[in-house]
Amino acid sequence: MLVSEMKPHEEVLTLLKGSDNVYLVGCNGCAEVCQTGGPEVAAELADKLQKDGKVIAGTTNIDFLCNKVLAGTRLIRDIDSINKADALLVLSCGIGVQVVASVVDMPVFPAANTKSMGGAPGLWPGEEKCGQCGNCLLGYTGGICPITGCAKSLVNGQCGGTTDDGDCEVENDRPCTWAQIYQRLKTVNRLDLLKNFMEPRDKSALLPNVATRKTLYWAVDQDVSEPAATEGCE
Amino acid sequence: MSLSDLQKKVEAGDFAVTGEIGPPKGVNVDKCMEEAEKYLKDTCTAVNVTDNQSSVMRFGSLAGCRMLIDRGLEPVLQMVCRDRNSIALQSDALSAYGLGIRNVLAITGDHQSLGDHPQAAGVFDLDSVSLLRTLSLLEQGKDASGGELDGVPTFFKGAVVTPCSDPIEPQLIKMEKKIEAGAQFFQTQAVYDIKQFETFMKKVEQFKVPVLAGQVILKSVGMARFMNANVAGVQVPETLIQELKKDKEATKSGKTGAAICADFLKEAKAMCQGAHLMTLGWDHIVPDIIAGAELQ
Ligand code: SF4
Numbered sequence: 360m361l362v363s364e365m366k367p368h369e370e371v372l373t374l375l376k377g378s379d380n381v382y383l384v385g386c387n388g389c390a391e392v393c394q395t396g397g398p399e400v401a402a403e404l405a406d407k408l409q410k411d412g413k414v415i416a417g418t419t420n421i422d423f424l425c426n427k428v429l430a431g432t433r434l435i436r437d438i439d440s441i442n443k444a445d446a447l448l449v450l451s452c453g454i455g456v457q458v459v460a461s462v463v464d465m466p467v468f469p470a471a472n473t474k475s476m477g478g479a480p481g482l483w484p485g486e487e488k489c490g491q492c493g494n495c496l497l498g499y500t501g502g503i504c505p506i507t508g509c510a511k512s513l514v515n516g517q518c519g520g521t522t523d524d525g526d527c528e529v530e531n532d533r534p535c536t537w538a539q540i541y542q543r544l545k546t547v548n549r550l551d552l553l554k555n556f557m558e559p560r561d562k563s564a565l566l567p568n569v570a571t572r573k574t575l576y577w578a579v580d581q582d583v584s585e586p587a588a589t590e591g592c593e
Numbered sequence: 594m595s596l597s598d599l600q601k602k603v604e605a606g607d608f609a610v611t612g613e614i615g616p617p618k619g620v621n622v623d624k625c626m627e628e629a630e631k632y633l634k635d636t637c638t639a640v641n642v643t644d645n646q647s648s649v650m651r652f653g654s655l656a657g658c659r660m661l662i663d664r665g666l667e668p669v670l671q672m673v674c675r676d677r678n679s680i681a682l683q684s685d686a687l688s689a690y691g692l693g694i695r696n697v698l699a700i701t702g703d704h705q706s707l708g709d710h711p712q713a714a715g716v717f718d719l720d721s722v723s724l725l726r727t728l729s730l731l732e733q734g735k736d737a738s739g740g741e742l743d744g745v746p747t748f749f750k751g752a753v754v755t756p757c758s759d760p761i762e763p764q765l766i767k768m769e770k771k772i773e774a775g776a777q778f779f780q781t782q783a784v785y786d787i788k789q790f791e792t793f794m795k796k797v798e799q800f801k802v803p804v805l806a807g808q809v810i811l812k813s814v815g816m817a818r819f820m821n822a823n824v825a826g827v828q829v830p831e832t833l834i835q836e837l838k839k840d841k842e843a844t845k846s847g848k849t850g851a852a853i854c855a856d857f858l859k860e861a862k863a864m865c866q867g868a869h870l871m872t873l874g875w876d877h878i879v880p881d882i883i884a885g886a887e888l889q
Pocket of ligand 1: 513
């Protein structure tokens, strides 16, 4: 399971600056468990956004957003409403955001941060990978993850090594992730997002939650009135 | 709080030339220091010292810079983000200031797997943009976590840009970000086609920031072809390759490379604020370039 938590609402509003008409995509999988997705959370967020003056073009909740085929077929059904929107806001882990970006040619923004599970694997049935960095920046990168994609995990644009063919300096047989991000933002007409200064990554958000570092015996010895094992999921 | 000569010169609108030395792998630094003193001291305003260039482990940039100062040369400290986290980068920037170094060039750095220590960790805690911003913070008396500094440094902060990158737009966007983060001058990747350079300079005019045209001295036909095939954003035109082919002796001695560079700079000097000469060990031809391009 991938653990996520909602981004602060102000950050969501910053991401949605200039996008007045928003389409929500929620995930009923892990995100529902973490309360960053699912019908209730999506409806709540829709309410909030309407109060902030946004128009909600529609909402689709999908069982497992990490399943690209499922996501594609479900979103196609509502393509008319989606086309009316300026942007899609995705309530899921980073993989869900990347999946939506890969099936719809529109600006896509994350509503949640995916947190580190400290080694526990997520569900990765597709090509999209989430580094569980704790501070999702897919909203600035056209839904393509530079943390897992770029060989240096750069956050402020491509390095000087991108080859003349647009490949990565390290792995010459695949495209430079930042070249892809540039192309994608150009396609959705949001190159302005590339100009944002991205703060250095907060590596403390990468630390696994304390519970994952304790041993089984530690867990047994714990006072059950402190349910540390669920930390990170609230 | 004295300004570096490089800063004074480019800010006064004068044409500035910077050289570059790459310290050796090992501690025999005397040779490159002697050559720098002999050939670069009177020809260059400042001299870059590379930082484990191409991800190959070498004698360090910080010490190399201080050694240049001891010989009466002004250094440009290259800092890459590959080998040090944000604590070490900030600490080294403060140390550099303490050692009298003012010019700092912020670079992301090649990936470690391209050098001779592919097994090493690549840090990239900061990147070129956030390193510039961090240096700017230090100048405001704050560290990257907002802590107060006891004694505040000042730098002349530089960055790099690739004029012949295709598409050029990502370069321009990143250049603008670097300027906003504090970059006060740019040294470019090697450029050989004056028309291409002119087009680039027109595009960056709006930024109003000094640009030093980068020149990698062409040492041989093989090197030119190798760069064309392997170095991102570098294109040596076929005409120059033919030029290098013509007279083997002249090419070998550096005459041809110096002449090609001088010809370029003669035209380029009206378009930009300086030149950055990357001689890859051939410091001895710098005086010829300066004379050929009529820069002194
Ligand atoms: S070439 Fe692109 S993907 Fe590769 S390290 Fe540089 S920015 Fe990252």
